Amino acid sequence: NAGVMQxxxxxxxxxxxxxxxxxxxxxxxxxxxxxRQLPEEGLKFMVYLQKxxxxxxxxxxKERFSAEFPKEGPSILRIQQVVRGDSAAYFCASSDGDxxxxxxxxxxxxxxx
Amino acid sequence: GQNxxxxxxxxxxxxxxxxxxxTYQTSGFNGLFWYQQHAGEAPTFLSYNVLDGLEExxxxxxxxxxxxxxxxxxxxxxxxxxxxxxxxxxxxxxxxxxxxxxxxxxxxP
Numbered sequence: 001n002a003g004v005m006q007x008x009x010x011x012x013x014x015x016x017x018x019x020x021x022x023x024x025x026x027x028x029x030x031x032x033x034x035x036r037q038l039p040e041e042g043l044k045f046m047v048y049l050q051k052x053x054x055x056x057x058x059x060x061x062k063e064r065f066s067a068e069f070p071k072e073g074p075s076i077l078r079i080q081q082v083v084r085g086d087s088a089a090y091f092c093a094s095s096d097g098d099x100x101x102x103x104x105x106x107x108x109x110x111x112x113x
Numbered sequence: 114g115q116n117x118x119x120x121x122x123x124x125x126x127x128x129x130x131x132x133x134x135x136t137y138q139t140s141g142f143n144g145l146f147w148y149q150q151h152a153g154e155a156p157t158f159l160s161y162n163v164l165d166g167l168e169e170x171x172x173x174x175x176x177x178x179x180x181x182x183x184x185x186x187x188x189x190x191x192x193x194x195x196x197x198x199x200x201x202x203x204x205x206x207x208x209x210x211x212x213x214x215x216x217x218x219x220x221x222p
Contacts, residue, residue, distance in 0.1 A: 042214030104155040
């Protein structure tokens with residue numbers, strides 16, 4: 001039973017390009033969280049999704065950032081027109097939504113050059 | 114918001130016991146979680162409290178007092194490999210899990 005799978009593990013983008021980060025939750029999980037982490041800092045909540053629904057996106061910047069979790073396929077975090085300040089580790093976690101723990105993927109480390 | 118507060122850094126000696134505190138302000142929640150995160154790696158689940166009291170899992174224990182808005186993670190018989198960040202997280206009723214900034218623990222010989 002594979003855990004939470006994120007890809008790519010490392011992503012380098014030039015300023016102005018688009019970054020697409022993918023997250024496949026654990027089998028049977030329908031709840032996905034995205035967090036951003038800067039070096040030496042904690043996990044900053046971005047968005048919480050269930051299948052085909054955005055439940056809470058209060059942590060997402062209003063512009064350039066979007067997330068989806070379609071009925072089929074992985075959850076996608078999309079960052080348009082990336083800037084240097086977007087460089088960070090982006091972690092995805094999934095849960096079954098029954099109040100139990102969330103499991104994390106290995107993260108995508110985005111570097112904007 | 115949940116306003117989850119933890120000390121930023123702690124240092125302890127190998128073989129000792131360390132207690133990492135977490136305080137929060139929230140009207141209600143399903144459970145409180147503790148995660149461990151080594152530098153450059155993903156957080157991994159350590160423990161989970163729903164009811165008040167102590168939950169013990171080997172060298173790790175976690176305590177919760179809902180009335181006091183307080184939890185702690187207790188690590189016994191510290192090992193060098195326990196040097197990591199420890200993250201306190203709340204799971205509100207809407208399942209919208211939020212994390213504290215984490216406590217960076219350094220274990221010294």
